[in-house]
Amino acid sequence: MNQDVDTNLNTVSVPDNFHQVFLQAQKYVRNYFSTVQSDPEKGLIKFSDERYILVRASSMSKEFFDMMAIMYKDRGEKEARTLSFNFLFDIAHSIGKADAKSFFKKMKVSDPIEKLSAGPVHFAYTGWASVKIHPLSHPTPDENFYLIYDHPYSFEAQAWLEEKETTDFPVCVMNAGYSSGWCEESFGVSLVTAEIECRAKGDRHCRFIMAHPSKIKDYISKYSKKAYIKYEHYNKIDVPEFFKRKRLEDELQNHRTHLEKLVEKRTDKLTATNKRLEEANIALKVVLKQMEQKEKTDKENFLINIKQSIMPYLNELYETNPSKGQQVLLDRLEKNINQITSPLISKLSSKYLNLTPMEIKVATLVKDGTVNKDIAQILNVSLNTITSHRYKIRTKLNLKNKNINLRSYLLSLEE
Numbered sequence: 001m002n003q004d005v006d007t008n009l010n011t012v013s014v015p016d017n018f019h020q021v022f023l024q025a026q027k028y029v030r031n032y033f034s035t036v037q038s039d040p041e042k043g044l045i046k047f048s049d050e051r052y053i054l055v056r057a058s059s060m061s062k063e064f065f066d067m068m069a070i071m072y073k074d075r076g077e078k079e080a081r082t083l084s085f086n087f088l089f090d091i092a093h094s095i096g097k098a099d100a101k102s103f104f105k106k107m108k109v110s111d112p113i114e115k116l117s118a119g120p121v122h123f124a125y126t127g128w129a130s131v132k133i134h135p136l137s138h139p140t141p142d143e144n145f146y147l148i149y150d151h152p153y154s155f156e157a158q159a160w161l162e163e164k165e166t167t168d169f170p171v172c173v174m175n176a177g178y179s180s181g182w183c184e185e186s187f188g189v190s191l192v193t194a195e196i197e198c199r200a201k202g203d204r205h206c207r208f209i210m211a212h213p214s215k216i217k218d219y220i221s222k223y224s225k226k227a228y229i230k231y232e233h234y235n236k237i238d239v240p241e242f243f244k245r246k247r248l249e250d251e252l253q254n255h256r257t258h259l260e261k262l263v264e265k266r267t268d269k270l271t272a273t274n275k276r277l278e279e280a281n282i283a284l285k286v287v288l289k290q291m292e293q294k295e296k297t298d299k300e301n302f303l304i305n306i307k308q309s310i311m312p313y314l315n316e317l318y319e320t321n322p323s324k325g326q327q328v329l330l331d332r333l334e335k336n337i338n339q340i341t342s343p344l345i346s347k348l349s350s351k352y353l354n355l356t357p358m359e360i361k362v363a364t365l366v367k368d369g370t371v372n373k374d375i376a377q378i379l380n381v382s383l384n385t386i387t388s389h390r391y392k393i394r395t396k397l398n399l400k401n402k403n404i405n406l407r408s409y410l411l412s413l414e415e
């Protein structure tokens with residue numbers, strides 16, 4: 001019996017040139033799984049003192065997809081399926097890598113084919129599927145790595161078949177993930193697996209192609225030309241990508257960083273423009289202020305000119321004992337000059353009329369209709385002083401000897 005078992009490779013099917021290596025692996029793994037220790041009281045299952053856990057196969061396949069479809073109902077069936085697909089692939093790929101590492105150590109092997117050999121046997125002993133590697137495979141530790149293989153009795157396909165539910169997509173994603181993880185660890189090269197035919201969708205077998213991510217599409221395309229299934233169908237095969245989500249998140253993060261930089265740049269530009277506008281605004285205000293000042297000075301100069309170069313001669317003319325007719329003309333002339341200058345005076349400070357601060361106070365009170373007695377009281381001076389100030393004001397305003405009411409004249413300056 002022992003002799004027969006040791007020469008009969010019955011847990012995997014491999015090309016002849018791999019036969020001997022896999023037979024060694026089968027011997028090792030069979031021995032490994034021959035010592036089982038089950039202790040439910042401690043919640044323990046151990047093979048060769050290595051702890052294992054048992055999981056219902058359907059919970060990790062058909063029913064897992066169903067659960068995700070419910071949880072992601074709002075995102076639609078396709079997204080729920082993609083999520084399940086990527087999630088299970090990543091988990092299985094990681095488990096495959098970890099198991100492989102542990103076995104290399106136990107078996108003390110270093111050759112890639114030797115490393116690979118325990119994988120399919122371990123796979124069979126742990127209940128995932130049996131493995132059939134096709135002769136066209138050429139597993140090499142470089143980017144040309146190519147493995148074409150079937151997983152008869154895949155636990156995933158079976159979960160669907162038992163529910164009698166047909167699918168339009170290959171379902172053995174953990175099978176794909178685990179085997180690519182194990183091989184990746186064995187050959188030290190990035191590998192992905194696509195299931196190109198699946199019993200769950202009505203194909204004759206669950207068939208996989210494993211290759212370097214940069215070559216897998218080419219291999220699928222080449223294989224499809226020889227296969228009986230139409231090329232279009234192969235073209236739609238989704239190649240699982242280890243940690244696709246991470247790549248997408250990285251891309252998203254890069255995109256976000258790029259956007260943030262753009263916003264920052266725009267903000268800097270806006271700030272600079274704002275600063276320039278503020279500066280221009282300040283400059284404009286200065287110019288306006290200067291223009292206002294100039295206008296005021298011009299008006300004041302104009303008034304001073306009239307006051308100094310016209311009014312004295314007009315007053316002299318009055319002194320020359322003019323005739324009645326000339327008097328009328330002089331009055332008209334003075335009235336017109338006053339009409340021209342009064343709107344300007346009203347806007348100017350009284351200092352240009354040469355009034356002293358005290359005279360300004362008196363003039364303001366007169367203008368407001370305050371009688372002399374009250375003004376004297378308010379300013380705390382004698383009535384005579386007020387009379388004297390009024391006289392001086394009339395003189396400065398050219399009202400001396402004229403029948404013009406001081407208050408009316410002051411009011412007219414304000415109009």
Ligand SMILES: [Zn+2]
Pocket residue numbers: 154156157170171172195197198199200205206207
């Ligand atoms: Zn399948």
